[in-house]
Amino acid sequence: MVTIADVAKMAGVSAMTVSRVINHSSRVSDKTRAQVNKAIEFLDYRPNMIAKGLATGHSGLIAYVMSNLSDPFHALVSKGIENACFPAGYTVIIYDASSDRRVEECVNMLIERKIDGAIFHHLNISEQQKRMLESSNVRCVMIDNEQELADMCSVDSDNYLGARMAAEHLIARGHQRIECISGYLGGAQVNTGEYIDSFQRKIWQDRTRGYRDVLCEHGLAPGRCYEGSGTVRQGFLLAQHYVREILHATPRPTAIYCENDMLALGALSELLEMGLKVPTEMAIVGHDGLEMSTILYPRITTVMQPRYEMGFTAAEKLMGLICDRAAPSRTVMHSVLFEGDTT
Amino acid sequence: MVTIADVAKMAGVSAMTVSRVINHSSRVSDKTRAQVNKAIEFLDYRPNMIAKGLATGHSGLIAYVMSNLSDPFHALVSKGIENACFPAGYTVIIYDASSDRRVEECVNMLIERKIDGAIFHHLNISEQQKRMLESSNVRCVMIDNEQELADMCSVDSDNYLGARMAAEHLIARGHQRIECISGYLGGAQVNTGEYIDSFQRKIWQDRTRGYRDVLCEHGLAPGRCYEGSGTVRQGFLLAQHYVREILHATPRPTAIYCENDMLALGALSELLEMGLKVPTEMAIVGHDGLEMSTILYPRITTVMQPRYEMGFTAAEKLMGLICDRAAPSRTVMHSVLFEGDTT
DNA sequence: CCAATGAATGTTAGCGGTAACACCTCCGCA
DNA sequence: TGCGGAGGTGTTACCGCTAACATTCATTGG
Numbered sequence: 001m002v003t004i005a006d007v008a009k010m011a012g013v014s015a016m017t018v019s020r021v022i023n024h025s026s027r028v029s030d031k032t033r034a035q036v037n038k039a040i041e042f043l044d045y046r047p048n049m050i051a052k053g054l055a056t057g058h059s060g061l062i063a064y065v066m067s068n069l070s071d072p073f074h075a076l077v078s079k080g081i082e083n084a085c086f087p088a089g090y091t092v093i094i095y096d097a098s099s100d101r102r103v104e105e106c107v108n109m110l111i112e113r114k115i116d117g118a119i120f121h122h123l124n125i126s127e128q129q130k131r132m133l134e135s136s137n138v139r140c141v142m143i144d145n146e147q148e149l150a151d152m153c154s155v156d157s158d159n160y161l162g163a164r165m166a167a168e169h170l171i172a173r174g175h176q177r178i179e180c181i182s183g184y185l186g187g188a189q190v191n192t193g194e195y196i197d198s199f200q201r202k203i204w205q206d207r208t209r210g211y212r213d214v215l216c217e218h219g220l221a222p223g224r225c226y227e228g229s230g231t232v233r234q235g236f237l238l239a240q241h242y243v244r245e246i247l248h249a250t251p252r253p254t255a256i257y258c259e260n261d262m263l264a265l266g267a268l269s270e271l272l273e274m275g276l277k278v279p280t281e282m283a284i285v286g287h288d289g290l291e292m293s294t295i296l297y298p299r300i301t302t303v304m305q306p307r308y309e310m311g312f313t314a315a316e317k318l319m320g321l322i323c324d325r326a327a328p329s330r331t332v333m334h335s336v337l338f339e340g341d342t343t
Numbered sequence: 344m345v346t347i348a349d350v351a352k353m354a355g356v357s358a359m360t361v362s363r364v365i366n367h368s369s370r371v372s373d374k375t376r377a378q379v380n381k382a383i384e385f386l387d388y389r390p391n392m393i394a395k396g397l398a399t400g401h402s403g404l405i406a407y408v409m410s411n412l413s414d415p416f417h418a419l420v421s422k423g424i425e426n427a428c429f430p431a432g433y434t435v436i437i438y439d440a441s442s443d444r445r446v447e448e449c450v451n452m453l454i455e456r457k458i459d460g461a462i463f464h465h466l467n468i469s470e471q472q473k474r475m476l477e478s479s480n481v482r483c484v485m486i487d488n489e490q491e492l493a494d495m496c497s498v499d500s501d502n503y504l505g506a507r508m509a510a511e512h513l514i515a516r517g518h519q520r521i522e523c524i525s526g527y528l529g530g531a532q533v534n535t536g537e538y539i540d541s542f543q544r545k546i547w548q549d550r551t552r553g554y555r556d557v558l559c560e561h562g563l564a565p566g567r568c569y570e571g572s573g574t575v576r577q578g579f580l581l582a583q584h585y586v587r588e589i590l591h592a593t594p595r596p597t598a599i600y601c602e603n604d605m606l607a608l609g610a611l612s613e614l615l616e617m618g619l620k621v622p623t624e625m626a627i628v629g630h631d632g633l634e635m636s637t638i639l640y641p642r643i644t645t646v647m648q649p650r651y652e653m654g655f656t657a658a659e660k661l662m663g664l665i666c667d668r669a670a671p672s673r674t675v676m677h678s679v680l681f682e683g684d685t686t
Numbered sequence: 687c688c689a690a691t692g693a694a695t696g697t698t699a700g701c702g703g704t705a706a707c708a709c710c711t712c713c714g715c716a
Numbered sequence: 717t718g719c720g721g722a723g724g725t726g727t728t729a730c731c732g733c734t735a736a737c738a739t740t741c742a743t744t745g746g
Contacts, residue, residue, distance in 0.1 A: 003702055014726050019704060027723060049456045050396045051702035054731050059393060060456075061436070069422040070651070072415045072634070079412040082439045091452060093404070093436045096425045109434060113392045113403075269640030291415070297612030308413070346732055357696050362734060370693060394732035397701050 002045045011039040022047055053114065057137075062090045062318060063118040065106050069096035072290055073307070074121065077143065080311025081119060088319055090116070097123055104129075111136040117318040119143060119311075139321040141314045146202040153321060153328035155314045159203050162303040162335040163210025166257050166285040169301070169337055171218055175255040175283060179223035179246050180211050181239055181267065183259040207259045207287060223253065228263045239266030247274075247282075255283040255343070261290050264300050268342060284342040289335075299340030306333050345388045354382040365390055396457065400480075405433045405661060406461040408449050412439035415633055416650070417464065420486065423654025424462060431662055433459070440466055447472075454479040460661040462486060462654075482664040484657045489545040496664060496671035498657040502546050505646040505678040506553025509600050509628040512644070512680055514561055518598040518626060522566035522589050523554050524582055524610065526602040550602045550630060566596065571606045582609025590617075590625075598626040598686070604633050607643050611685060627685040632678075642683030649676055 004022075008015040013032060020028050021036040028036075039045070053059045062085050066074055082092045093115070095106040107129045110118050117139040124147050125133075125140075133140055142154040170178050183204040212222045226242040228235050239258060243266075246253055258264035264286030271278055278284060278298060289304025310333050320326030347365075351358040356375060363371050364379040371379075382388070396402045405428050409417055425435045436458070438449040450472050453461050460482040467490050468476075468483075476483055485497040513521050526547040555565045569585040571578050582601060586609075589596055601607035607629030614621055621627060621641060632647025653676050663669030 001702095005702080015702090016704075016727080017725060020725090023704090025704095029724060032724080046451065046455045048397075048702055050393060050402060051731095052704075053393045054391075054397050054733090055702080055704040057731075069425055070418045070634075072418055075413045075415055075418055078437065079439055082412055082437060086439070086445075086448075091436050091438075091456065093434050094421065094425060095434075096422055096429070102429075105429075108389065112389045113434065265640075272640050291413075297608075297615050344732095347734095348732080358732090359697080359734075360695060363695085366734090368734095372694060375694080391732055394701095395734075397703085398732075398734040400701075 002043045007039045011035045059114045065095045066121040076307035077311035080308040081315040084312045084315035141318045157305040159206035160210040163207040167214035170255045177253040178255045179253045181226045181258045235262040236266035239263040240270040243270040261286040261288045301340040301343040345386045350382045354378045402457045408438045409464040419650035420654035423651040424658040427655045427658035484661045500648040502549035503553040506550040510557035513598045520596040521598045522596045524569045524571045578605040579609035582606040583613040586613040604629040604631045644683040644686040
């Protein structure tokens with residue numbers, strides 16, 4: 001294995017000078033630099049990042065820690081993160097923190113591996129964990145987390161505004177009786193073996209509020225807000241169930257705002273299976289805009305977050321924190337309404 | 344920061360003994376071990392993995408390198424990988440190698456960061472790159488790659504058998520005229536700005552062969568095999584286009600086997616939009632089984648790979664290679680047919 | 687009773703870089 | 717002419733851990 005010492009010997013300089021050439025730090029004369037570069041090329045030298053990490057105290061690693069790695073939601077976010085990090089020389093590691101114990105273990109790993117920074121997505125950490133990370137010099141950025149820890153850097157979607165968009169859209173299409181299936185999990189949680197995103201409650205509250213406010217502003221009465229679920233499978237089933245209730249209400253509602261796309265898919269699937277025409281007999285708007293749901297037929301009208309950009313932005317903020325170029329701040333990303341076939 | 348020396352001093356032993364306790368290596372008396380553990384707990388000591396990596400030459404990192412991080416296909420695979428690695432003390436890093444240049448850069452990173460092993464997914468590497476990785480002691484496992492490099496460890500799906508399943512299923516349902524939309528990219532590639540998975544050709548060839556063989560074995564004439572595309576958007580559009588051609592053929596086919604789910608979705612969406620009844624007027628089987636497509640209405644009948652298991656298996660094989668417990672080998676994973684609403 | 691054995695622990699010397707400081711040379715200016 | 721200062725380079729001492737060998741001590745069999 002070629003080391004910096006080999007390069008130094010061949011170029012007839014000290015290891016330190018080679019280090020300076022590699023890191024473009026301080027001044028090196030053009031002649032020396034040329035010699036060193038020639039030796040590097042000739043020997044096919046590759047700096048050992050581990051040794052560098054030990055010497056500098058920085059690993060050059062950034063962690064993406066999320067509540068469920070298999071959630072398709074994460075694909076584009078992680079791509080945004082990776083694409084921001086790679087050119088800057090950072091490598092992205094992933095942790096699937098699908099239980100509280102795992103979160104604990106992940107935090108330990110972040111510290112032991114001297115990870116420079118972490119992005120937590122749909123995940124809450126305790127005050128104590130936050131302090132531990134801080135004292136170990138691991139910077140943090142949160143994406144779409146409920147908690148508002150002091151001095152925490154974050155990237156959030158505008159759930160309230162997104163819900164408003166959905167409601168405004170339905171009203172603009174002439175709908176007057178608009179129901180809402182919330183993602184909110186009330187007191188009685190059904191245990192389906194899935195990890196319950198109870199911390200996401202604020203998301204559903206914000207979305208429900210957005211929906212209600214718009215209806216009120218237009219002098220319309222908000223529906224009863226069926227309590228759905230943030231989990232994939234259960235949400236789908238619940239929505240199917242609620243659709244039947246909604247159809248029996250009098251006067252019959254003409255549109256449903258579903259606070260996430262799984263709920264929307266569940267509702268849609270039930271409507272179609274019952275033979276109803278969407279959107280003429282019942283319109284549906286979803287929220288979260290999975291790429292997939294914009295391609296299917298019928299494509300669901302949905303509120304889409306700029307996921308790639310959210311990941312990219314979070315990574316940029318994190319890198320700013322790491323080199324002390326920036327102070328922690330909060331960024332809110334704007335969603336857009338995708339008009340599909342269901343409205 | 345607490346180091347191993349601090350623990351040693353407090354426990355009244357040498358650093359080496361502490362190291363032995365941490366790593367459960369060689370024998371340490373119960374009394375000493377207890378003392379050391381007490382000191383570790385008291386001081387809240389966490390070993391520095393970077394220093395350990397430098398000393399041992401192993402980073403404890405495993406890379407998942409793929410052609411397109413935003414492909415929903417990867418979500419479950421990466422979860423399988425992460426879930427296999429984490430308990431074993433390995434951390435997973437991800438690289439989005441969406442161009443040949445990126446592949447090159449990733450290979451360099453793997454070497455510079457002393458990554459213990461890499462899993463390449465839907466990605467080909469050159470003989471030279473393979474040699475470089477080998478000589479740098481980076482073990483490799485390939486998932487679903489076309490190339491068959493000598494001594495390469497791999498995990499593959501059984502594309503041929505999967506296609507056979509799809510065809511057998513259609514025949515069992517009484518279909519006699521079954522068309523096929525392949526993912527195969529012929530000579531004239533349409534440039535849509537997407538990364539063209541030309542290396543995936545073998546996948547499409549295997550699937551087409553499976554489809555043809557079954558039809559022949561049943562004395563049926565295979566269709567003409569429309570050339571689709573492995574890329575998401577383009578495949579969708581091409582399938583829509585082909586459906587119209589297929590409907591004009593005489594006698595009219597009654598089923599289409601689409602070699603991936605994007606093609607199936609494209610075909611389905613066109614059929615529905617033209618007002619045809621699926622599956623009575625035209626049946627569809629897809630291949631690749633995105634989780635999403637098994638939930639939607641109508642749910643697509645599709646050949647599903649055990650993605651989580653593929654990732655998990657690949658990671659296990661890789662860890663075996665890393666500790667020299669296993670020799671490179673080839674594993675073929677079995678797909679299953681998901682019966683949806685389109686057949 | 688003593689050498690051989692083996693368990694438990696310590697010592698030494700790195701792993702491959704970099705920070706911090708030391709050093710030398712050359713230039714410009716008082 | 718002497719001296720401050722800056723550019724360019726080298727020296728030293730780590731970063732925190734472990735491999736490999738050395739040492740100590742108790743046990744045991746001939």
